[in-house]
Amino acid sequence: MAVVLQKEKTCLIARLSGELDHHSVRSIREEIDTAVTEQQPSKLALDFSGVTFMDSSGIGLILGRCKVMCGIGGTTVVWSPPAHIKRVMRLSGIERLARIETEPSAEEEETE
Amino acid sequence: MKTENSIKFSFPALSMNEQTSRAVVSAFLVQADPTIEELADIRTAVSEAVTNSIVHGYRSISGEVELCVKLLAGREIYIRVKDKGCGIEDVEKAMEPLYTTAPQEERAGLGFAVMQSFMDSVRVRSKPDAGTTVTMRKKLKETSCRTS
Numbered sequence: 001m002a003v004v005l006q007k008e009k010t011c012l013i014a015r016l017s018g019e020l021d022h023h024s025v026r027s028i029r030e031e032i033d034t035a036v037t038e039q040q041p042s043k044l045a046l047d048f049s050g051v052t053f054m055d056s057s058g059i060g061l062i063l064g065r066c067k068v069m070c071g072i073g074g075t076t077v078v079w080s081p082p083a084h085i086k087r088v089m090r091l092s093g094i095e096r097l098a099r100i101e102t103e104p105s106a107e108e109e110e111t112e
Numbered sequence: 113m114k115t116e117n118s119i120k121f122s123f124p125a126l127s128m129n130e131q132t133s134r135a136v137v138s139a140f141l142v143q144a145d146p147t148i149e150e151l152a153d154i155r156t157a158v159s160e161a162v163t164n165s166i167v168h169g170y171r172s173i174s175g176e177v178e179l180c181v182k183l184l185a186g187r188e189i190y191i192r193v194k195d196k197g198c199g200i201e202d203v204e205k206a207m208e209p210l211y212t213t214a215p216q217e218e219r220a221g222l223g224f225a226v227m228q229s230f231m232d233s234v235r236v237r238s239k240p241d242a243g244t245t246v247t248m249r250k251k252l253k254e255t256s257c258r259t260s
Contacts, residue, residue: 023127
């Protein structure tokens with residue numbers, strides 16, 4: 001499990017890859033929270049397109065980051081989860097807190 | 113029901129073994145040729161049960177988790193996750209969605225809900241200070257009926 005953090009204007013993008021479980025979630029959580037504290041982004045995007053496995057530990061991760069972002073007045077979105085991971089997300093109702101969407105393309109970003 | 117093949121293994125309750133347990137279950141299930149979705153369902157349910165044993169069962173003590181997987185006649189998968197940890201006082205309450213005893217660790221309280229949703233049946237037997245055994249079953253689709 002790995003996370004690559006990227007800053008785009010006021011958005012912090014966390015690109016996750018590999019298997020997300022209770023064991024791997026700990027270091028990911030710390031890395032994201034450290035970056036959020038430093039950068040104070042208005043939006044946190046969790047890119048799930050490279051995640052190959054996720055159990056409910058991943059829901060805990062999203063839920064926790066929503067709380068952190070809420071604390072600094074920002075929002076959290078989830079990008080492109082694979083089908084079976086989306087099923088776990090649907091079951092949890094996490095969409096009410098973090099919108100699930102596809103990553104906006106470069107052109108869309110420019111017109112925003 | 114007749115057991116066609118089975119595997120049983122145990123491991124120390126270390127969080128790094130969550131991934132190992134999923135990998136062993138996946139390797140064993142190859143012979144049953146499950147769909148990608150069926151395999152993902154079973155792997156997720158196993159991960160939840162094993163994580164529960166590690167996080168809750170053996171919260172403050174060390175111990176072993178035992179995982180048993182059986183391929184039964186009629187393409188039914190049987191999974192048993194057993195620990196000798198602290199046990200659950202009120203199983204019914206523990207199975208309620210969003211109930212967790214570890215919110216500070218960002219546990220969502222969805223472990224049993226995921227198991228119930230992804231498997232055909234989930235049975236939990238637990239005794240305080242003696243341990244917990246989770247038994248799950250899932251029938252795989254017939255290979256001839258599959259489109260993928």
